Amino acid sequence: MELVTPNVGLLFWMLVSFTLLLIVLKKYAWKPILNSLKEREDSISEALSTAEKARAEMEKLKANNEAIIREARLEKEKILKEAREIKTQILEKAKEEASQEASKIIEVARLNIRQEKAMAVDEIKKQVAELSVDVAEKILREKLASGAEQRKIIEKYLDDIQLN
């Protein structure tokens, strides 16, 4: 029975010391401990959320960068394509112009050649005429050296004129 009968003295001292312990610990130990635990937890969670935010930001930046790179690549391709087109255009135009120029030159050359040819033919005609006059002179001189002969020829020509 003694075991399960609480002793008044012990009850009293326990009540007093436990109350004091509770009050003093609450004020000087638990409050600062719990407060700093909470503060630390808050700061850790804050740091974690900041890190998370930074990570998200990074991801966004990375995505942005990728978009920019993709755009740049597209732009590059576009530019290259355009350049190629322009090149072919220029080449074609140049070819065309060149062929036009060539045909013009050929035309001019042909004209020149015709003119030259005409002039040359005229020259040749002139010289042939002169030569034939010279030849005719010489032949006449030789033929007309004898009187008989001269007569004969004059008669012949007179005949020809009469015939005409």
Add this chain to the structure above:
Amino acid sequence: MVVKQRKRFGFVFIFLALLAIVMSSAMVPENAKSKKEEKSSVTQKHTAKPFDAREVIMDHVLDSYEWHLFTYKNFHCSIPLPVILYSKDKGFHIFFSTKFHHGQSSYKGFRISQGDKYHGKIIEELPDGTIIRPLDLSLTKVAVAFIFCAIFMLWLFISIANSYRSRKNQAPHGLQNLLEPLIIFIRDEVAKSSIGEKYERYVPYLLTLFFFIFFNNLLGLIPIPPGGANVMGNIAIPTVMAFFTFTLVIFSSTKYFWIDIFNTPGVPWWLKFPIPLLPTIEFLSLFIKHIVLVIRLFANIIAGHTVSLGFFVLIFIFGEMSLLGGYGISLVSVPFTVFLALLEILVAFIQAYVFTLLSALYIGLAMEEPH
């Protein structure tokens, strides 16, 4: 970091286990040896007093006015403790327990009862020969033990609080590191999960409760004073703590808590009227659950002390029959006591946790909101 912490816990456990072993080997042999020595030296005068296992165990488990260390050849070595008495006739008396000469003499009409009534307690003999019990506020062994524990806790937690202040937002260090998991465990797993939203007001009480029980239990496993007293195994101590919990429950109770007790919803009306069967049961359970709280802790701790002492006492029971028998049984008893001491460390924690958890649950139930 975790590994390091675990290692430290491991060291603490080994240390406590060693202490527990020393306890078991130191405490009982002291008492038992004294009996033996007494026997050998007293045999000439008296008939040999046989070894009384019950007395040895009860001697340790119960409270006393002096802190008995050892007895060597009729020389009792003990720490005297202050006796504080108030009697209607003689007023206040404060003196050391040495005045009683280990219960053998009386002082100013006070003596320690050897009879069946008030056995081991201070009694006052009135002039007409009747024996009464004065108001006894003596600082007994148990009182000194828990006051020491309280002072130890003040030192420990205030120094930890200071290191929290000086190391703001840094990783815990040293003792802080050792106790922080427990503090967080009580705050999150006990207070937060059983009380709910308004848990913060109750955390200081629950922490004090938990560490007070835990440290007293651990100190109880250490044989050297100020350890080794059976604090939580003395029914007065858990009674006061349960009273605190009960007070908190009453003060934090809501209207709905009392409605649930006196007019339990969802129950057939004939259980409440005309014979208020259920309200009576519910109302009584309010008290019974706190009484059970007391008995659970008290019985667990006293059982642990008793069983581990029981194994040790075996050595002396057998030793009385034959010397060889005593040594022989010690080969069994010592490992068993070591095992029990380790078990007691576990029990020390579990009981502190259970008492705290149930206190938190009862408070949480009292703060019931309308469903």
